[in-house]
Amino acid sequence: MIRFLILFGFAYLFLHLHLTGDISKYINMRYGYLSFLMIFIIGFMAVYQLVKWNKEGSKQHHTSEKALFGHDHSHENNTWWKKTITYVLVIFPILTGLFLPVATLDSNIVRAKGFHFAEIDNDKDQYANHQILKPDTSQYYESSTYKKMLRQDMEKYSQLNQLDLNDDNYLRALEAIYNYPGNFNNKHISIMGFVYHGDALQKNQLFLFRFGIIHCIADAGVFGLMVQFPHDVTYKDDTWIRAQGTLSETYYSPFKQTIPVLKLDTWHQVEKPKSPYAYRKY
Template sequence: MTTNRLAPLLHHAVRLTILFGLTAYIAYLSLTGQILLFIAPQLVKYVDLAAICMALFMIGQLYLLVRSFREPVPSCACGAADGHSHGDDHGHSHEPTGGPVKNGLVYGLFLLPVLLGLLMPNEAFAGSLAHNKGMNLGVFTGGGMPADLARLDGGEDPDLKTLFRSDTYNRDYAKLGMLLYKQDKIVMSDEWFIEKLQAMNTFVDNFQGKTLQITGFVYREDGLPANQLIIGRMAMTHCIADISPYGIIAEADNAASFANDTWVTITGTLSKTTSHEMPVIKLMIQSTEPASAPSIPYIYPDWDFAKKLK
């Protein structure tokens, strides 16, 4: 009978440990800001709520543990009191079913994320994973407005309107394109990285000869000529399982001297090329300087981009 009494206690204690481990690990990630290496900022509040919820579960689990200490033979309705039998064979003991090995494995699975998290340093993915994903040049589709754009005069000039002829579907990119067109130097900052890229690729011809500055990691795709490379960023929607790389093809005679995965800031003038039979912008490199990778290197698609344009 001793095992009969000990087993449920052990179960409750292990569950309490797991809940504590998961809660503490998430709290740690959230407090240190490292959580942004795993999920996008708009999800952080939900994960914080989840951690609070698991902390409540911990209290509940503690209560269950204490109760099974006090009442070694649990006074539970799912048992003999009701008279209806379930699991005739396991009678109605609160003895955990299954051997200790299997239980250990299942519980071990819950501790695995915490153990891996503690044993291995958290790392941001920039270039190295782009190779698994295939670079996206942002050809097709399409916080407030970035400051550099908000400063511009929104007034619509008829000449520009003919340049950025739009239909219902790419109207937003046409609007953004007009704003970018008015800039002396287009800077690819974190905000609206994808949106700017897509606006320029929607109206490739309008941006010929414009000056552009971009910071990102160096990446090469199979079949890229020796004098070209891609300057890219990783975009995250929810979590790193869905990150995809976005970038601009850059060209220079000394392109081979840029090592993959290094971060650089490149300034140059825009030209054009084709990728997968679609016209895309290309950056003719004029000057480069080494850059350091941001601690959170991800960029995020802006869900309210069209609304902020107005």
Template sequence: MSARIMSLHHMLKAVILFGFAMYIVQLVKTDNILYYIAPRMVDYVKWSAIGFYAIAVYQVYLGLRSFFGKVEECDCDHTPSRSIIKNTLIYGLFAAPLLLGALLPDASMGSNAAAKKGMNLNSASTVRNGGNPSLNATGTETAGGTATSESASAAGVGSQGALTDAQLKELFPYDKFTEHYAKFAMGLYKQDIIPVPEDMYIETLTSIDLYLDKFVGKKLELTGFVYRQEPMTDKQFVVGRFAIQCCSADGSPFGLLSEYANAKSLADDSWVKATGTIQKTKFNDMETLVLKIEKLEKAEPPKSQYVYPNASFGS
């Protein structure tokens, strides 16, 4: 292969590598990178941009040496194919995602992605029962175990204004799988209006769902996007969020089934801040939490529209 053709191959590689480096820089600069990866992964991606840039510079160096005929053949079979079609396919595998990233708008996942992945309305499903058959669906122990909410109430635990630590432990029994959620739920139970903060979104909803019977009648406030699916009524919708561990590929939608008199006026994927009372209902033959909304406000999407597991939860 001629020196100039070899030089062209090196330059094509350099252009693609420079493109990826600049694309990452642009995403980081605009914070749009949070549409694709969790904040804890951003630093690693930044370093990858530096790696792309360094390799691209080396490809330019090799391209210039090849152009001036200063590269000696090593007979180690690194020579590119002479087939235009094959080269187009190979370079296209790298150029296509770069072009798509540059041409398509950056946007967070919403109702369309939630419909495909399936909205999770029972956030405690991953920890409920946790290998302990003595725990029922509400997180309370059954026959022979710790007192249920009814017996605890009869024993004088029902008045939340004067609960001792011992009474709270009786009201929120736990095993090794649910201990952290139970202790967190005890703190939530003491609040008049339970906020669902960004940095504890998953843990807050999971704790409430796990001990749903104890929170019926409590006030809750949260922010999310509007999502609908069958067989919801005209007054029902979900206040939802996407939770991700690493990147948008592992995104999992979950939220709260909500009821609001003017729900029909809300556009899908619009963001709202809802305040209401926690109740229980049946949806798709499953018992689930429902938020009876009493106050609803339009909300601006947060800078990071996804929520993430809190690494310090339980520590």
């Protein structure tokens, strides 16, 4: 019976995440069908456990319950607490998932782990490098396939008179911009993101970021652009801003290289979107 309740709990948890839309805070919804499939599989396993429990009869069930709570002296005396710990560890994520609010990543994560270009990071572990300014999906493709895709994106987005970085193109367009900055010079671009004050910035400069998800929250990185205002500003970290301007380049000393900068014409503060993450589109 306990196994049925645990399996039912997990199935209900994932169904709850889908119904509320919170599942998108954990995975790229391109793979949403996999979590739906998992709901049916876990649900089937739960029904199987319930049927099995009913068939075993009350006598065998009573025996198993005695063993769980240490009354069956045919087993080791410490069996009950081992099983109890196991069940607690399994049930804990169900309870936290259902009753605790879903937290989203913010500037505190950026500050704790830092952000950087992958090229200047000494750690070559692709699974450890999450907090990067420049999107880099080269590790997910063969070299020739990646270069072809990147060039196609560059041609697609650089031909636009006005490039709006939105939910549909945020990561792919940014990756093209950082790899072909010259093709986007003087391009009119709009972007929405949260404020982050990086190192060595002037008082009229800051970064606008969004956390991007390739597959799931485990590979999330922080991506965006440096923006430059016509005058000094005092926006606090995690303030969401929608801005528009002309793309240029500037030398950023912490990275020891030139990076794109958006020189703003217009901007205004906005509410944090319901879905704050950007997802890789294929």
